[in-house]
Amino acid sequence: MQAMVTSSSSGLTAADEGALRTVFNVYTLCAALWLVFATFIGIVLAFKFVYPEFWAHAGWLTFGRLRPIHTNDTFYAWASIGLVGLAYYIAARSSRARLYSAKLAWVGLALFNIAAIAGTVTLDLGINDGTLEYREWVWPIRLVFLAALVVTAWNLIATVAHRNTKDIYLSNWYTIGGVLWTCIIAIVAIIPWYQYGLGQVAVSGFFMHNAVGLWFTPMALGILYYAIPKLFSRPIYSYALGVFAFWTNLIFYPIIGSHHFLFSPLPWWLQTIAIVFSVAMLVPVWAGSANYLLTMRGRPQRLYRSPAMFVLVGVLGYLIGSSQGTAEAFRSLQEVWHLTNFTVGHSHLTMYGFITFVIWGGVYGLLPRITGKQANNLLMGIHFWWATIGMIIYVLALSIGGTIQGLDWIHGLPFIDSVVNMAPYWLWRAIGGGMMFLSHLLFLWNVWFMTYGRKQPKALAVTATEAAA
Amino acid sequence: MKALILIAGGSTLVYAILAVLMGVLPGIELSKTPPGPGVESLTPLAAKGRAVYVANGCSYCHTQQVRPLPEDRVFGRPTAAGDLVYQTPELLGSERNGPDLSNIGNRQPSKVWQYMHLYDPRSVQPLSIMPDFSFLFRVVAEAPPGVTPVALPPAYAPKHGVVIPTQKAVALVAYLLSLKQPPIPGYVPPAVPMPSAVPSTPAAGGAPAAAPAFDATEGAQLFSQNCAVCHQANGEGITGAFPPLKGNAAVLNDDPTQQLHVILEGLSNTNVGGTVYPGAMPPFKTVLSDSQIANIVDHERTSWGNNAKLVTPAEVATERAKLKH
Ligand code: HEM
Ligand code: HEM
Numbered sequence: 001m002q003a004m005v006t007s008s009s010s011g012l013t014a015a016d017e018g019a020l021r022t023v024f025n026v027y028t029l030c031a032a033l034w035l036v037f038a039t040f041i042g043i044v045l046a047f048k049f050v051y052p053e054f055w056a057h058a059g060w061l062t063f064g065r066l067r068p069i070h071t072n073d074t075f076y077a078w079a080s081i082g083l084v085g086l087a088y089y090i091a092a093r094s095s096r097a098r099l100y101s102a103k104l105a106w107v108g109l110a111l112f113n114i115a116a117i118a119g120t121v122t123l124d125l126g127i128n129d130g131t132l133e134y135r136e137w138v139w140p141i142r143l144v145f146l147a148a149l150v151v152t153a154w155n156l157i158a159t160v161a162h163r164n165t166k167d168i169y170l171s172n173w174y175t176i177g178g179v180l181w182t183c184i185i186a187i188v189a190i191i192p193w194y195q196y197g198l199g200q201v202a203v204s205g206f207f208m209h210n211a212v213g214l215w216f217t218p219m220a221l222g223i224l225y226y227a228i229p230k231l232f233s234r235p236i237y238s239y240a241l242g243v244f245a246f247w248t249n250l251i252f253y254p255i256i257g258s259h260h261f262l263f264s265p266l267p268w269w270l271q272t273i274a275i276v277f278s279v280a281m282l283v284p285v286w287a288g289s290a291n292y293l294l295t296m297r298g299r300p301q302r303l304y305r306s307p308a309m310f311v312l313v314g315v316l317g318y319l320i321g322s323s324q325g326t327a328e329a330f331r332s333l334q335e336v337w338h339l340t341n342f343t344v345g346h347s348h349l350t351m352y353g354f355i356t357f358v359i360w361g362g363v364y365g366l367l368p369r370i371t372g373k374q375a376n377n378l379l380m381g382i383h384f385w386w387a388t389i390g391m392i393i394y395v396l397a398l399s400i401g402g403t404i405q406g407l408d409w410i411h412g413l414p415f416i417d418s419v420v421n422m423a424p425y426w427l428w429r430a431i432g433g434g435m436m437f438l439s440h441l442l443f444l445w446n447v448w449f450m451t452y453g454r455k456q457p458k459a460l461a462v463t464a465t466e467a468a469a
Numbered sequence: 470m471k472a473l474i475l476i477a478g479g480s481t482l483v484y485a486i487l488a489v490l491m492g493v494l495p496g497i498e499l500s501k502t503p504p505g506p507g508v509e510s511l512t513p514l515a516a517k518g519r520a521v522y523v524a525n526g527c528s529y530c531h532t533q534q535v536r537p538l539p540e541d542r543v544f545g546r547p548t549a550a551g552d553l554v555y556q557t558p559e560l561l562g563s564e565r566n567g568p569d570l571s572n573i574g575n576r577q578p579s580k581v582w583q584y585m586h587l588y589d590p591r592s593v594q595p596l597s598i599m600p601d602f603s604f605l606f607r608v609v610a611e612a613p614p615g616v617t618p619v620a621l622p623p624a625y626a627p628k629h630g631v632v633i634p635t636q637k638a639v640a641l642v643a644y645l646l647s648l649k650q651p652p653i654p655g656y657v658p659p660a661v662p663m664p665s666a667v668p669s670t671p672a673a674g675g676a677p678a679a680a681p682a683f684d685a686t687e688g689a690q691l692f693s694q695n696c697a698v699c700h701q702a703n704g705e706g707i708t709g710a711f712p713p714l715k716g717n718a719a720v721l722n723d724d725p726t727q728q729l730h731v732i733l734e735g736l737s738n739t740n741v742g743g744t745v746y747p748g749a750m751p752p753f754k755t756v757l758s759d760s761q762i763a764n765i766v767d768h769e770r771t772s773w774g775n776n777a778k779l780v781t782p783a784e785v786a787t788e789r790a791k792l793k794h
Contacts, residue, residue, distance in 0.1 A: 049566075052591075052598045063600045064526020126524035130558025161473055168472055176477050181484040188492050197553040199500025201561055206492035214484070250480055254487040263536035264561060265550040270495060335540075339532060339565040409540045414693040415568045416596050426598075 011164060016098035020089065021370045023105045025451040027085025028363055030113060031078050032444045035356075038073035039437050041066050046433040049426040060124045068136040069123050074351065075134060075211070076145060077116035081109065082359040083219040084152050087175040089366055090226045091156050094171055095163030104155040111148035115141050132204050134211050135189045146186040153179040170242045174222030177250065182215040201266060205274075206257035212350065213253035217318075220358040221245075221288055224315065227362050228295050230369075231308040237294035241287050249284040252277050259329040262338060278329035281322065289319035305377050309384050310361030317353025321346065336410065341422065342402025345395045352391050352436070360387075360443065367450045375446040383446065386439035393432030401425025505551025507651025511644070518644025521637045523558065525602065532562035533571045533648070539659075543694070545572030545650045546658050552650070567599055574649040576756075581710055581748035582699060583642045584619045584634055592625040593698050593707065605638040620710035620747055683779060684760075688768030691761055699748065704773035710748045712741045715773035723778045725766060729788040732762055754792065759785040 047054045048063050055061045092099045099105065119137040122128075129138045137145070156179060160172050185207065195203045229236050236242060258266055258274035292315045302308050324346055328337055337343065360383075368374045401422050408418040445453075511519060522528070533556075537547040548571055553559060577583065582593060588606050590597035608630045612618040618631035626632070634642070693702065700706050704715035714720050719727040719741075735752035738745060753762070760782040770777040 048600065049598055052600055056601055057603050059525070059604045062525055062602070062604070064529055065524075067526055067529045128523055128526065131523050131526055131528045131560065131562075132558055133563060157473065157477060168476060173476050173480075177480045177484075180477060180481045184481070184485055184488050188488050194493065194497045194500055196500040196557045197555065197559060198502045198550050199496040199498070200557055200559045201553065202495040202499050203492055204559065204561075206488075206495070210488075210492075246480075250483060251487070254484065254491050257491060260563065261534075261561065263538060264534050265548050265553065266499070267495075335538060338536075339563065341564070341566075343563065409565075412540065412543070412690075414690055414697075415543075416594065416693070419566070419598055420596055 012096075012098055017370070019102040020092050020099045023099060023102055023109075024085050024089045024367060024370060027081055027088070027105075027109060028367060028447055029451060030109065031082035031085060031359070032440075032447045034073055034077035034081065034116065036437075036440050036444050038070055038078055039433075039440050041070040041073070043430070043433050043437045045070055046426070046430040050423070050430050059126060064131075065124050065126060065128075068128060068131070068133075069120050071134060072119055072123070072136060073116055075216075076119070076137075077112065079216055079351070079355050079359065081112050082363070083175075083216070083223065083355075084108065084112070084179075086223050086359065086362045086366065087152075087156060087179075087219060088159070089370065090171050090223060091159045091175065094165070094169035094226060095160050096165055097159055097163045100155050100158035100162060104151050108148045108151040108155065111144050111151065115144040115148065118144070132200070133208055135204075135207060139190050139192075142186060142190050146183060146190070149179055149183050149186065153183060169226070170236070170239060170246070171222040171226040173243075173246055174218040174225065177246070178215055178218035178222065181218075181250075182211075185210045185214060198265060201261055201264060202258070202270065205260045205266070206254070208260050209257045210254055213256075214250075216351070216355045217253070218246075218249065220314070220318075220355050221249075223358055223362045224292055224311065227311055227358075227365050228292055228308075228315075231306065231311060231361075231365050232296055232299055232302050234295060234299075237291050237297075241291045245284040245287040245291065248280075248287070252280045252284060256281060256329070262329075262331060262334045275329050275331065278326050282326055285319065285322040285326075289315055305381060307361050307364035307380070310357050310364060313384075313388055314354055314357035314361055317349060317355075317357055321350035321354050324349065336406035337402060338406075340402035340405040341398045341425070342406065345398035345402060348391065348398075349395045353395070357387075363447065363450075367447070371450055373450045373454065375450050379442050379446055383439045383442040386435045386442070390432040390435030390439065394429050394436065395432075397425040397428035397432060401429075499550075502550045502554060504554040505549050505651065506654060508551055508554055510555040511647060514640050515644040515647040517637075518640035518642065518647075519560075521605070521641045522560070522644060527570075528560045528562040530562075530564060530566035530599070531568070531570045532565050533569065534561040535569055535571050535650075541569070542659065544569035545575070546653065546656060548650075549653065570645070570648055572648060572650045574646045576751075577698070578646060578751050579699070579748045580642055580646065581620055583645055584638065585621060585625075585707075585710060586698075587638060587641065588619050588621065588632055589625050592622055593701075602638070602641075605641065606632050606634050608632055617747065620707070622707045622709070683767040684764050685768065685771075687761070688764035689772075691757070691765050692768050695753065695757070696765065699750070704769070704775075709744070710746060712744065712746055714769050715775060717775075718742065720769050720775055721777045725778075725780045725784060726788065728766060728769075729762070729780070729785055732757075732766070733785075733789060733792060754789065759783075759789065 044055060045063060045067055048056070059065065088099055088105060115137070118141045122138060122141065123136060127138055128136050130136070135142065153176065156172070156176050160168055160176065188203065189207045225236055225242055255277040256274045258270045259278050262271050262275070264271075296302070296308070296312065296315075303312060327333055328342070328346060364375055364380060401424075404421050404425075405418045408421055409415075533548075535541045535544045535546060535548045541547070552571075585592050586594070586599075587602045589601045589603060590599040591601075606619065608627045610630045612631050612633050616633050618633050621632060699711040700714050701711075704713060706713035719731065722728070731750060733752060733754040735750050737749035757765070762785045763780055763782040766785075767779045769775060770779060
């Protein structure tokens with residue numbers, strides 16, 4: 001069954017290949033542009049912690065309006081568009097079929113972009129749907145995003161339905177599942193008539209971790225199940241383990257939402273269930289990570305100067321970030337870390353170290369297979385090291401600083417002491433963030449060169465069937 | 470086809486059930502929570518202020534949830550389910566870059582301070598990293614009748630003209646001042662924990678045996694926590710808004726009656742050293758214990774060059790007893 005993934009595809013015309021290539025190219029380019037924009041905002045935010053007077057004095061530049069722009073655009077523009085582009089490519093390739101409809105893909109992309117642009121503009125004007133994290137866009141904009149998801153689900157399912165393979169490759173379980181579940185999350189979050197006061201707190205907790213755990217996580221995991229076998233030229237270590245992780249991930253993740261509101265007035269049992277299942281989450285996390293790492297084992301030469309490096313960091317980011325999340329969920333540790341900058345470190349270890357690195361690994365590893373254009377190895381290396389070192393600085397600084405912040409409060413120091421004690425760590429965060437941002441410019445450059453930035457070199461020109469191999 | 474329906478449909482069905490169980494049903498159930506005693510809906514002006522709070526993302530730095538943990542006692546009593554009834558959208562928040570605001574209307578009831586702080590947080594708290602909200606204010610040549618300009622130290626004031634709040638700032642401050650936790654009948658708040666006491670040195674100069682000792686560390690901490698935002702860490706106050714305590718007559722007076730009375734009861738619109746200060750001084754009688762007040766007072770009496778007779782907790786207790794009539 002796994003052998004099929006690596007065998008060549010059949011019955012595809014050059015037009016089918018061209019359509020898939022253009023879709024993959026343009027999705028990736030759009031995502032990369034959004035990454036640069038959204039993390040430019042991120043770096044401005046990081047500076048504001050160090051120099052609160054930096055670009056201040058105007059409503060549209062104020063921290064509280066730029067922050068949701070950063071989070072929503074990294075989530076719903078960069079990561080979502082990047083992941084969907086990859087999911088289309090993988091759906092077509094692993095099914096040895098053509099992309100069901102390029103037209104639908106364009107409609108989806110237009111909707112994603114319209115939502116992100118409208119979301120950015122409205123948030124900057126101070127139109128914010130209640131500062132409920134990751135659902136700050138007002139409902140009409142979130143409906144546009146939902147429409148994009150529906151279109152994507154349709155297109156992915158139809159592509160897989162027309163497959164020329166017997167089985168549905170595991171990657172598609174994760175990506176199709178992710179898109180469908182997220183449609184439900186979006187609906188639950190948009191409908192307002194049952195969420196008031198404390199009820200809304202419960203929904204916010206549910207939403208926050210479902211958005212990360214049942215949208216970005218399964219999409220990225222699905223990509224890993226395809227990219228790792230490709231990059232290491234060997235089937236996934238255990239297909240069954242992957243199926244097991246799929247179902248446990250699906251069942252445990254939706255239950256842990258309330259761990260965002262430990263010690264809040266939410267019913268104690270709801271919080272306790274969330275903690276118990278946060279521990280249970282170690283099962284799918286370790287099963288998944290072990291599966292990936294065992295597939296990579298013993299082939300260090302494959303990592304050398306290769307997109308596999310991004311994939312490796314992505315897997316480690318998943319493993320470490322999620323395990324950290326489990327630790328964070330215990331009441332004893334939440335007493336120190338909850339509400340501190342430690343959480344922001346966790347957010348970036350996961351959304352950056354895991355999701356963002358997986359997208360990069362997927363793009364560098366898979367895009368050249370259809371465009372025939374490799375990224376410049378040196379530039380890819382610089383991107384990798386800046387992003388990795390920058391992220392380590394970012395996460396370490398906030399983890400240490402966040403711990404100090406939490407202890408300051410426990411020791412009953414005047415509040416302002418915790419602000420002053422964070423200053424050096426915020427500075428380091430801005431330095432790490434600066435490196436990360438510069439690496440994103442290189443990524444954009446590299447994507448351009450893997451897609452439209454130069455003519456296809458003759459030596460590298462590959463036919464559709466070879467590219468699929 | 471069957472496999473696809475099983476995987477996509479089956480997993481989606483499982484997820485839909487879980488979403489209802491973990492998201493929708495708790496949402497419906499908890500939305501029915503009845504209001505707690507004394508919890509009221511906002512006035513129209515405060516409701517407008519809440520919208521300004523949302524639009525400008527205050528809750529990315531400020532929580533409105535006091536946890537039942539000792540470290541949170543400085544912010545008020547633990548938030549109860551019934552407190553949130555009129556709070557849609559909920560503003561519990563997930564990060565405390567700034568202090569919790571559930572009870573800010575009680576903790577910092579001074580409008581003058583709130584305006585100064587919003588216009589430029591560093592005008593009252595030089596170490597603050599809070600963004601300024603000067604775009605909610607206007608600079609005019611002269612304040613229109615009935616509008617009090619924002620009191621600002623010269624370094625923060627515009628070169629020409631005066632600063633007045635826009636409607637948005639007025640509403641926002643009304644909202645902040647409305648954030649008062651109603652007391653829960655029968656709930657006695659435990660004492661606010663103090664920094665794990667570093668062995669303290671009696672700060673009173675001269676022979677230690679002669680002067681009563683006080684906890685200088687606690688005094689400094691408490692002053693920083695409760696008083697410095699107005700009277701400033703250097704005791705010099707803010708010209709035109711908050712009086713200096715350095716060299717202040719009430720502080721230097723050997724008879725502490727006036728000083729203690731002001732701290733317990735608060736003060737407004739009184740002539741202090743030739744100025745009538747617009748900012749009201751909030752009362753601290755329900756916030757601080759006798760020994761805490763004694764430590765603060767003694768901190769004031771021995772800092773910034775002040776050198777006055779120390780007071781004891783017993784004297785504070787006597788003064789407090791007088792209030793009761
Ligand atoms: C299964 C493993 C995980 C567990 C048990 C877990 C646990 C937690 C906990 C307890 C918090 C709340 C921290 C606080 O408010 O003090 C949190 C926050 C967060 N987590 Fe995770 N986490 C896990 C995996 C992930 C993954 C894989 C991602 C991203 C794809 C992620 C993204 C986030 C984000 C963005 C926040 C911040 C939410 C906010 O805005 O407050 N987590 N996590
Ligand atoms: C140059 C790179 C980046 C920089 C400098 C940066 C900086 C920041 C800053 C300063 C904040 C506000 C933290 C606070 O309020 O205390 C933030 C929040 C956040 N960022 Fe980033 N960011 C970067 C990249 C990313 C990426 C690529 C993602 C997602 C894919 C991301 C996801 C988030 C999330 C989820 C939060 C909210 C955290 C929370 O509430 O716990 N960031 N970021």
